[in-house]
Amino acid sequence: MAPTPLRPSSPKPRPKNDKPGNRRHDGAPSRNPGQNRRAEQRNDVPRPARERDPDDKSPFLSPGLAIDAERLLEEVLRFDGAADVTVSRHFRDRPAYGHRVRGLIAEAIYTALRRRAEFSHYAASGVGRFERRLLLLALRENGVSLDGLATEGELAWFKHLATIPRDTLPAPVRANLPDWLYERLAARFGEAGALELAAALDTAAPLDLRVNRLESDRDTVMAQLAKAGPQYAPRPTPFAPDGIRLAGKPDLARLPLFEYGVIEVQDEGSQLLAQLLAPRRGEMVVDFCAGAGGKTLALGALMRGTGRLYAFDVSDKRLAKAKQRIAKSKLQNVQLVTLANENDLRVKRLAGKIDRVLVDAPCSGLGTLRRNPDLKWRQSPESVAEMNEKQRSILASAARLVKPGGRLVYATCSLLTEENEAIADAFLAAHPEFERLDAYELLRAQRIELPAGASPYLQLLPQVHGTDGFFAAAFERKADAAPKKPAARADVDDTAIAPDAADPASTPAAPADDTPAAD
Numbered sequence: 334m335a336p337t338p339l340r341p342s343s344p345k346p347r348p349k350n351d352k353p354g355n356r357r358h359d360g361a362p363s364r365n366p367g368q369n370r371r372a373e374q375r376n377d378v379p380r381p382a383r384e385r386d387p388d389d390k391s392p393f394l395s396p397g398l399a400i401d402a403e404r405l406l407e408e409v410l411r412f413d414g415a416a417d418v419t420v421s422r423h424f425r426d427r428p429a430y431g432h433r434v435r436g437l438i439a440e441a442i443y444t445a446l447r448r449r450a451e452f453s454h455y456a457a458s459g460v461g462r463f464e465r466r467l468l469l470l471a472l473r474e475n476g477v478s479l480d481g482l483a484t485e486g487e488l489a490w491f492k493h494l495a496t497i498p499r500d501t502l503p504a505p506v507r508a509n510l511p512d513w514l515y516e517r518l519a520a521r522f523g524e525a526g527a528l529e530l531a532a533a534l535d536t537a538a539p540l541d542l543r544v545n546r547l548e549s550d551r552d553t554v555m556a557q558l559a560k561a562g563p564q565y566a567p568r569p570t571p572f573a574p575d576g577i578r579l580a581g582k583p584d585l586a587r588l589p590l591f592e593y594g595v596i597e598v599q600d601e602g603s604q605l606l607a608q609l610l611a612p613r614r615g616e617m618v619v620d621f622c623a624g625a626g627g628k629t630l631a632l633g634a635l636m637r638g639t640g641r642l643y644a645f646d647v648s649d650k651r652l653a654k655a656k657q658r659i660a661k662s663k664l665q666n667v668q669l670v671t672l673a674n675e676n677d678l679r680v681k682r683l684a685g686k687i688d689r690v691l692v693d694a695p696c697s698g699l700g701t702l703r704r705n706p707d708l709k710w711r712q713s714p715e716s717v718a719e720m721n722e723k724q725r726s727i728l729a730s731a732a733r734l735v736k737p738g739g740r741l742v743y744a745t746c747s748l749l750t751e752e753n754e755a756i757a758d759a760f761l762a763a764h765p766e767f768e769r770l771d772a773y774e775l776l777r778a779q780r781i782e783l784p785a786g787a788s789p790y791l792q793l794l795p796q797v798h799g800t801d802g803f804f805a806a807a808f809e810r811k812a813d814a815a816p817k818k819p820a821a822r823a824d825v826d827d828t829a830i831a832p833d834a835a836d837p838a839s840t841p842a843a844p845a846d847d848t849p850a851a852d
């Protein structure tokens with residue numbers, strides 16, 4: 334492996350009494366230097382080979398903090414839960430950590446997750462604990478200085494690594510994917526394609542926003558963001574008409590545009606899925622797997638808040654989050670419904686009455702590895718097979734809602750054929766009352782020009798479109814094909830569903846959530 338060049342430093346003036354043992358966790362001099370010294374003099378803190386050069390401006394972690402980061406990495410690598418939850422809890426328990434330290438540690442953990450296969454390969458040699466070796470590799474990759482941190486033995490190990498040519502590593506290791514996943518992606522995209530895709534999935538996703546059409550338009554918001562400060566550096570997303578891409582990751586929580594629901598955080602790919610469903614004013618629309626409401630908000634805005642938009646999900650917790658975001662977005666036409674399962678009676682009552690149905694199905698999430706790199710290590714062929722059952726069942730049930738001439742979109746954020754084309758093809762084969770639509774044509778009709786795909790199904794890829802990986806299949810119920818319908822009772826308005834406790838129309842709006850959502 335060629336040694337990774339260090340990234341440019343982030344210079345900071347150095348206080349006079351600034352010695353490693355005197356540092357607070359955010360890098361400032363400690364109010365209690367003795368405490369830090371004691372921590373760093375413990376037997377388990379390796380002795381660094383050399384002191385930091387006082388003029389070295391590159392980012393650094395003290396030996397004590399490196400030990401703590403190593404413990405966090407060990408916990409994350411047990412994969413007992415989502416990495417972002419584990420990392421957030423770790424920092425919540427350490428309120429003394431400043432912004433700089435949190436950033437360095439979090440980035441190191443995410444780098445170690447992204448490059449786990451490659452780093453584990455290198456860590457097979459070397460000295461010290463395995464997690465420490467992974468951590469040092471991640472810190473070095475992120476441009477963190479190893480002076481004042483790495484031991485003699487570790488520096489010698491780095492020298493040895495520099496002699497290993499990267500292209501001699503097995504392909505799944507270079508791709509940083511588990512073997513089963515690499516094999517599936519290579520079968521689909523070829524070896525070079527899989528490596529290119531894997532490399533794109535190993536980069537950090539940009540921060541994309543969607544402008545709420547009920548409140549403003551893209552040009553106005555871009556001008557406001559540009560005026561709000563150089564940290565936003567907004568530019569239009571290449572494809573989605575309401576999308577804005579920011580250059581960095583500025584904090585949005587206190588930005589009035591965000592606080593008042595004028596903008597939402599949403600990957601451009603998610604925005605394109607809403608465009609593909611293309612709901613119109615006054616229509617009846619169902620977002621079958623609404624979750625925390627990311628796509629519900631986009632659909633509601635396209636409908637200009639008119640018509641009726643049902644947000645279904647089996648998770649109360651997720652719909653409660655959706656409720657907060659809906660209140661903030663000022664949408665008045667959304668009805669939240671917690672389903673017992675996809676065959677809930679309330680789904681049956683709407684059979685054949687809905688103009689457009691989005692099924693944003695539960696999936697492996699492997700298209701979102703830029704944000705959730707732990708997923709590639711947490712999913713397995715078995716978990717995907719389990720998901721397939723659910724996907725088939727949800728799609729079949731949701732299809733019953735669609736009225737003749739109405740549109741059905743099945744979408745995932747997966748890259749696997751078995752969660753995507755296989756589900757869509759099997760659905761079409763079993764439902765001759767539906768026909769497949771060309772997703773690219775549907776977008777083109779809205780002047781959204783995507784490079785043509787290999788099939789009428791939409792496939793978004795990070796290395797091609799700059800979005801997360803998404804799949805979508807669009808279907809239309811043939812005009813003469815009425816759905817099978819349970820016997821209707823004449824005394825009920827069967828488009829009216831008993832509202833849930835979470836329905837914004839039936840309960841006072843909750844205070845707006847000020848945490849940007851990732852979808």
Ligand SMILES: C[S@@+](CC[C@H](N)C(=O)[O-])C[C@H]1O[C@@H](n2cnc3c(N)ncnc32)[C@H](O)[C@@H]1O
Binds near residue numbers: 603621627629693723
């Ligand atoms: C990919 S997520 C949806 C994300 C959401 N559409 C968004 O844009 O924020 C899939 C959702 O499907 C929901 N789900 C799982 N099983 C379901 C079922 N049987 N019926 C409806 N929703 C289900 C999950 O709770 C989860 O919120």
